[in-house]
Amino acid sequence: MDSRTSSFLLCPPSGNIENAGGVIFDSYSLRQQTRIPKAFIWPRSDVRPAAIEELDAPVVDLHGFFHGDEESTLRATELIAEACTRHGFFQVVNHGVSDLLTRAALDCIDDFFKLPLSDKLSARRKPGSMWGYSGAHADRFSSKLPWKETLSFGFGDGGCPDRIVADYFTSTMGKDFERMGLVYQMYCEAMKNLSLEIMELLAISLGVQRTLYREFFEDGKSIMRCNFYPPCQEPDLTMGTGPHCDPTALTILQQDHVGGLEVFAGNKWRAVRPIHNAVVINIGDTFMALSNGRYKSCLHRAVVNRHRERRSLAFFVCPREDKVIRPPAAAEEQIMGGETRLYPDFTWAQFVDFTQRHYRADVKTLHSFTNWLQSSSSPTDPLA
Ligand SMILES: C=C1C[C@]23C[C@@]1(O)CC[C@H]2[C@]1(C)CCC[C@@](C)(C(=O)O)[C@H]1[C@@H]3C(=O)O
Numbered sequence: 001m002d003s004r005t006s007s008f009l010l011c012p013p014s015g016n017i018e019n020a021g022g023v024i025f026d027s028y029s030l031r032q033q034t035r036i037p038k039a040f041i042w043p044r045s046d047v048r049p050a051a052i053e054e055l056d057a058p059v060v061d062l063h064g065f066f067h068g069d070e071e072s073t074l075r076a077t078e079l080i081a082e083a084c085t086r087h088g089f090f091q092v093v094n095h096g097v098s099d100l101l102t103r104a105a106l107d108c109i110d111d112f113f114k115l116p117l118s119d120k121l122s123a124r125r126k127p128g129s130m131w132g133y134s135g136a137h138a139d140r141f142s143s144k145l146p147w148k149e150t151l152s153f154g155f156g157d158g159g160c161p162d163r164i165v166a167d168y169f170t171s172t173m174g175k176d177f178e179r180m181g182l183v184y185q186m187y188c189e190a191m192k193n194l195s196l197e198i199m200e201l202l203a204i205s206l207g208v209q210r211t212l213y214r215e216f217f218e219d220g221k222s223i224m225r226c227n228f229y230p231p232c233q234e235p236d237l238t239m240g241t242g243p244h245c246d247p248t249a250l251t252i253l254q255q256d257h258v259g260g261l262e263v264f265a266g267n268k269w270r271a272v273r274p275i276h277n278a279v280v281i282n283i284g285d286t287f288m289a290l291s292n293g294r295y296k297s298c299l300h301r302a303v304v305n306r307h308r309e310r311r312s313l314a315f316f317v318c319p320r321e322d323k324v325i326r327p328p329a330a331a332e333e334q335i336m337g338g339e340t341r342l343y344p345d346f347t348w349a350q351f352v353d354f355t356q357r358h359y360r361a362d363v364k365t366l367h368s369f370t371n372w373l374q375s376s377s378s379p380t381d382p383l384a
């Protein structure tokens with residue numbers, strides 16, 4: 001039998017495990033095989049060509065902005081405007097997130113993903129939920145499986161006091177995870193605060209009222225995702241995370257020092273070298289729609305390597321689910337500039353539902369969603 005057809009159903013000491021949604025991914029047992037299963041092999045067009053050059057994107061120093069220095073703020077917003085108009089990607093330093101907290105959040109990735117599989121499965125994502133543990137999304141997809149394990153959970157809906165993350169860890173995984181829950185509770189609070197500061201910079205860079213996007217997003221419920229990418233014996237055949245634009249509005253990504261994030265810009269894949277004390281900011285589909293396409297949703301992917309594990313923390317900023325995504329009326333002139341609308345009105349609830357129940361997010365999610373919305377509401381649709 002071709003070794004690639006061997007099932008990657010884990011055969012942990014406790015024997016086979018079937019979950020409600022299909023097979024389970026156990027990177028440990030997979031790594032013992034000389035070849036990766038066919039389900040993890042991606043089309044050549046997704047994996048090749050490898051990135052050779054590095055991405056030339058600004059590293060924006062937030063120190064002056066945080067201290068009310070108007071000239072430094074203006075410089076920051078000019079760098080942001082140019083980067084977001086081109087490829088939707090920049091990095092920030094002096095962002096105010098404690099290095100100790102960042103290190104603790106990254107270390108907790110190892111603490112969780114190195115647990116025995118049965119412990120991770122106690123937190124496995126349940127069908128219909130975005131929260132929980134997932135191995136290669138093997139319970140959702142049957143091909144183009146990403147070589148990664150993820151742990152996702154929600155943060156904040158404006159309610160106070162917000163202990164939603166800390167409570168999630170203890171209620172789902174038990175008292176032993178209380179510290180991990182507190183670390184991620186504090187990390188998400190820091191990410192939310194930083195995201196609202198970035199929203200102010202985005203508003204200034206677009207020439208709209210400074211608090212416009214802060215107010216739009218401050219009562220939103222964001223999504224936190226811990227990514228763990230095991231080493232892979234055939235790294236050139238698979239993807240850690242395939243080419244995609246984030247459907248959300250803004251992503252704050254903390255990567256470790258290993259490297260693997262790539263951005264498609266200037267008609268080629270470019271490597272994003274990790275910068276110590278910097279975090280990545282990328283524009284997502286929802287903010288591209290809010291800006292009527294002025295700011296680009298960043299096309300990116302994550303590759304894996306043969307020898308080193310890689311970890312990343314992705315904080316996905318979302319608006320409240322019922323908020324209508326359209327260029328704000330108060331900024332009509334600055335955003336639209338007399339141009340026509342590129343995208344129909346939609347709510348975040350509709351879009352996220354599309355990515356979870358109807359469509360696997362990829363390089364053209366917003367375009368596919370727009371077509372889906374319009375076809376399902378067209379008068380010819382008998383179900384309309
Ligand atoms: C709304 C979302 C869907 C995904 C998580 C996220 O919160 C933002 C990024 C999306 C994703 C990472 C884009 C690539 C494909 C995907 C399936 C993945 O590799 O995890 C996407 C996430 C998802 O769970 O659908």
Ligand SMILES: O=C(O)CCC(=O)C(=O)O
Pocket residue numbers: 225227241246253255260261300301302311312314
């Ligand atoms: O791990 C990375 O560097 C990128 C992950 C990513 O793009 C995502 O989770 O949406």
Ligand SMILES: [Fe+2]
Pocket residue numbers: 244245246251300
């Ligand atoms: Fe992403």
